[in-house]
Structure formats: structure tokens, C-alpha cells
Amino acid sequence: MGRQPIVRSGRELSGPEITRYARHVLIPGVGLEGQERLVAAKVLVVGAGGLGSPALLYLAAAGVGTIGIVDTDVVDLTNLHRQVIHSEADIGRPKTESAEAAVHRVNPHVSVIRHDVRLDSRNALEVIKDYDVVVDGSDNFPTRYLVGDACVMLGKPHVWGSILRFDGQVSVWWAGHGPCYRCVFPQPPPPGSVPSCAEGGVLGVLCAAIGSVQSTEAIKLLLGIGEPLVGRLLVHDALAQTWDTLTVRADPDCPVCGTHPSVIELIDYVEFCGVPGAAAAGEEPVPTVTVREAADALAATDPPLLVDVRGEQERAIAAIPGAVPIHLDLFRSGAAFAGLPRDRRILIHCKVGGRSAEAARLALRAGFADVASVDGGMLAWIEQIDPAQTPY
Incomplete structure (x- = not known):
């Protein structure tokens, strides 16, 4: 009708x-x-x-x-x-x-x-x-x-x-x-x-x-x-x-x-x-590093642990060499924390920075002291560090 x-x-x-x-x-x-x-x-x-x-x-x-x-x-x-x-x-x-x-x-x-x-x-x-x-x-x-x-x-x-x-x-x-x-x-x-x-x-x-x-x-x-x-x-x-x-x-x-x-x-x-990774009222924002700072840190004699929270399909397109894949869902469930070192700096990246900021915040809440999100993520890395890789 x-x-x-x-x-x-x-x-x-x-x-x-x-x-x-x-x-x-x-x-x-x-x-x-x-x-x-x-x-x-x-x-x-x-x-x-x-x-x-x-x-x-x-x-x-x-x-x-x-x-x-x-x-x-x-x-x-x-x-x-x-x-x-x-x-x-x-x-x-x-x-x-x-x-x-x-x-x-x-x-x-x-x-x-x-x-x-x-x-x-x-x-x-x-x-x-x-x-x-x-x-x-x-x-x-x-x-x-x-x-x-x-x-x-x-x-x-x-x-x-x-x-x-x-x-x-x-x-x-x-x-x-x-x-x-x-x-x-x-x-x-x-x-x-x-x-x-x-x-x-x-x-x-x-x-x-x-x-x-x-x-x-x-x-x-x-x-x-x-x-x-x-x-x-x-x-x-x-x-x-x-x-x-x-x-x-x-x-x-x-x-x-x-x-x-x-x-x-x-x-x-x-x-x-809400915004993924956003700070709650009165909470400090997530520390970030630029992709250039991340690249310099990874090239040092005592490099941080680089964690990639993206999915398998994304990593198949482009990836930072040496990054350890730990999906964001494992940070949300808490399962990621058992395998992370507490005595080493941790840098976390995703595609553009939203998911890595959320993962970094969860890690900080879990008691990890030295954690930062890579600002701009994989796309910034491709643009500024490794343009031979494929953007997506």
C-alpha cells in the first residue's frame, strides 16, 4: 500500500x-x-x-x-x-x-x-x-x-x-x-x-x-x-x-x-x-612518535619492539620489516600482554594511527610504562621511509 x-x-x-x-x-x-x-x-x-x-x-x-x-x-x-x-x-x-x-x-x-x-x-x-x-x-x-x-x-x-x-x-x-x-x-x-x-x-x-x-x-x-x-x-x-x-x-x-x-x-x-584511542576525561594522551623517529629507533643498537596490530590481509599488502604481528583484538581481550616485554620500549603501528593509539592506551592501562603509537602508521611509513611498498 x-x-x-x-x-x-x-x-x-x-x-x-x-x-x-x-x-x-x-x-x-x-x-x-x-x-x-x-x-x-x-x-x-x-x-x-x-x-x-x-x-x-x-x-x-x-x-x-x-x-x-x-x-x-x-x-x-x-x-x-x-x-x-x-x-x-x-x-x-x-x-x-x-x-x-x-x-x-x-x-x-x-x-x-x-x-x-x-x-x-x-x-x-x-x-x-x-x-x-x-x-x-x-x-x-x-x-x-x-x-x-x-x-x-x-x-x-x-x-x-x-x-x-x-x-x-x-x-x-x-x-x-x-x-x-x-x-x-x-x-x-x-x-x-x-x-x-x-x-x-x-x-x-x-x-x-x-x-x-x-x-x-x-x-x-x-x-x-x-x-x-x-x-x-x-x-x-x-x-x-x-x-x-x-x-x-x-x-x-x-x-x-x-x-x-x-x-x-x-x-x-x-x-x-567516541574516537578510537581517545583519552578519557582527565587522562593523558597516548605518546606518539613520527615514522622518521620510529625508523631511527629501529636502526639503533638497542631497538624497541615494533608491534603491528593490523590484520593478515593488510600485512600481505605492505609491512615494516621486523614488526611483530599482534592483532588489536588481542589487546582488547588482554591476551597480548602476556607475551610483551615490560623491560623494553614498545612501538605500535597500524594503517594510519587510530588502531595503534587504542592498542597503546590499553597497554599503558595494563602497566606497560614505555609504549608509543606510530603517528600516520603504515601509510606514512610508505610515503616517508619506504616508497617502494604499495599503499592501500
Whole structure:
């Protein structure tokens, strides 16, 4: 059963537009009137990455008249196996600029609004307020909670997707019609407990599966057709090729959309979600060394112990010679400490420094006195010390 269309009226299409969208116009439930609504619609896509790529391309092809793109990143070689809106020629280019060009190649009649800003509690409401639907392709918890809360406060439907390795999830959060993001995920996971795609990897084609569902949901909401994923969480396992549907409900005690909300304005979402390796209140920050300092120390006659907390797959791509592999999970469980020397300096590294900072803090809490995290991690080592190795 459909709902009222979010876009109530459109504009008359030209003859060439009717030809372009003819296969839509032929569909009962869309028709000429529905296509006119799509042309009048405004959709904001948060993130021009893995999920944003298929969403942007299909929304543009469908004729959504105005598409906003939020991103501050630039195109990197590691993006290209999944972020199909960009090409090798775009490396180093702002993602919003590259995405805008790709959208216009698909459909030159679409108006693109670039938001080259990092969404935060100061600007999110202003960015989101003029759009009909928000498609959330963000890849971090602070932005997901920020967008979710902002959509509640503005009454906007929040078409959310998430991917990691071979698994994906998608839903439509819409307070007043069903649960919001915080109803189902009231608290973020412990800092560092869920790897990012940069740490854990992601199957590139999974982005197409989840991003295309997000595009479909956005179009259904705009037109008021079908049954949107409000109150349902769609879970995809690409290895098993299964799609499971979980029923989710609004929480009357939700701090954002509940009966007596306690969050009535946007907060500091980085602080809310925590930062891996961050110091607790009143606690000293983790000692760090630069990769140059680490290299000099390792070349000395009495070198420190270098510990690599990354996974086996990462170490297979690039590694610092002599580093001892001890996964971060062993620091979290405490199992790592039995094998670490207490009378020798310990340097810990990961890919960029977040996981090593967490491991160093745990070691310090366990009573190890001389521990430091290698700032910038493996990527900094490759850039400054050993450029013959492969960045990832």
C-alpha cells in the first residue's frame, strides 16, 4: 500500500523529456504525473562514494530534477573498485566535482548542488532543510547519527544504507511514520569495534546492490508508490545471496523522536560516538612518535619492539620489516600482554594511527610504562621511509 507522495505536484514535461522518460511514463503508478513529480523533486545524497555512486547515477537517470551532493573528500585510486561514478582521470579531484560531471553525462537536465562541506551540528539543518528526501551513503557513525537526528528534527525521510565486506543493510528511517535511526541503534558501537571499509575492506559490487535499493526507496517515497522500507531493516548477505527482512519499531523512549525527547538540538557527534584511542576525561594522551623517529629507533643498537596490530590481509599488502604481528583484538581481550616485554620500549603501528593509539592506551592501562603509537602508521611509513611498498 502506497503513501501520499512527498512531491505533490510537478511541472509539465517537454516533448524530448517525455521521450527520455517514456519507459517510466508507461508504468502504472508512475505515469506522466509521477515523472513530472520526479523532475520537480529535490534529493540530497550524503557521500559521493560507494553507496552514493549508484544512487547518484540512478537518481539522475530517473530524472530527479535537483540532486545535492555532500562530500569533502577527493578521488583516490583505492576508491575506484567500487565508486563507479569516478574514473582514474578523476584521481585527486574533489568527489563532488567528479560526481557532478558524471551526473551531467547521464542526464544534462539535472540540476546539481555541490555541498563541499563536512556535515556537522552547525550546518546540517541548513544543508538538509530544502530537500525532499535524504539518501545517506556516509561511511562513519558520527555522520550517520548526525543525519538521522537532523532528519527527525526536519521531518525528512532518511534513506540509510551501510556496507562492510560482503554484508549490507538498508532501511528508511522516518519519525512519525516509523522508527528513526536512533530507535534501532540507540548507542554507537564501542570506538574501534567496527572496522571501516578502509580497514576491513568491502566487495565493490555490494555497493551497487545496496545503493540501488536506496535509489528505489527514494523514488517510491517521492511518488508515494509501493511500500517503503519504513519499519523494516533489509539485510543482505552477498556470499549467501540472501535478503532478510527484520521488523523494527519506533521506540517511545527514543531520545530524539520519542514521547519526551531529550535531544532537541544537534550535538557533538564525534564526541557522542567516541574516537578510537581517545583519552578519557582527565587522562593523558597516548605518546606518539613520527615514522622518521620510529625508523631511527629501529636502526639503533638497542631497538624497541615494533608491534603491528593490523590484520593478515593488510600485512600481505605492505609491512615494516621486523614488526611483530599482534592483532588489536588481542589487546582488547588482554591476551597480548602476556607475551610483551615490560623491560623494553614498545612501538605500535597500524594503517594510519587510530588502531595503534587504542592498542597503546590499553597497554599503558595494563602497566606497560614505555609504549608509543606510530603517528600516520603504515601509510606514512610508505610515503616517508619506504616508497617502494604499495599503499592501500
